Amino acid sequence: MKKDITCRDDIALMVSVFYKKIANDTVLGAVFNGEKKIDWDKHIPAMCDFWENALFQSGNYKGNPMNLHQHLHKVMPLNEVHFRQWNILFIETIDELFSGHYALLAKQRALNISQIIQQQLFAGKQTR
Numbered sequence: 001m002k003k004d005i006t007c008r009d010d011i012a013l014m015v016s017v018f019y020k021k022i023a024n025d026t027v028l029g030a031v032f033n034g035e036k037k038i039d040w041d042k043h044i045p046a047m048c049d050f051w052e053n054a055l056f057q058s059g060n061y062k063g064n065p066m067n068l069h070q071h072l073h074k075v076m077p078l079n080e081v082h083f084r085q086w087n088i089l090f091i092e093t094i095d096e097l098f099s100g101h102y103a104l105l106a107k108q109r110a111l112n113i114s115q116i117i118q119q120q121l122f123a124g125k126q127t128r
């Protein structure tokens with residue numbers, strides 16, 4: 001029986017496993033390691049803060065993911081295929097490592113935010 005996500009160490013594991021998959025992925029690797037090369041040393045701790053806040057209301061995440069993705073989309077256009085792959089890898093990561101209330105909540109939050117970002121980026125536009 002896998003354990004649930006209960007603390008920052010669990011989140012740090014989830015984030016590192018997830019972004020290793022992303023970096024090696026044929027669809028998403030190019031976005032993260034492409035032209036606008038992402039600074040992993042900043043992104044990983046920021047994502048830990050984000051998830052700690054999203055799951056446990058730690059209050060330590062102050063960023064604006066909506067603006068960041070809108071900006072990213074201008075530099076490196078994203079489409080539904082990118083988001084579908086992001087969702088698949090996220091769910092896969094959680095299911096490999098954890099199970100329980102917070103594991104489920106993380107998957108629900110991720111899919112929900114994914115949907116909201118896509119609505120904002122692709123509103124009224126043909127994406128494929």
Ligand code: HEM
Pocket residue numbers: 028031032038043046047050063064065068069072078082083086109110113114115117
């Ligand atoms: C195709 C899908 C996605 C791609 C390619 C993508 C890519 C990126 C990149 C490159 C950044 C860094 C932006 C920067 O620092 O300039 C970023 C930030 C972020 N992403 Fe995504 N993202 C995707 C989907 C999502 C989804 C579904 C979530 C939902 C949890 C998410 C959560 C975040 C957050 C919270 C940040 C901000 C971290 C911070 O404050 O520095 N992303 N994303």
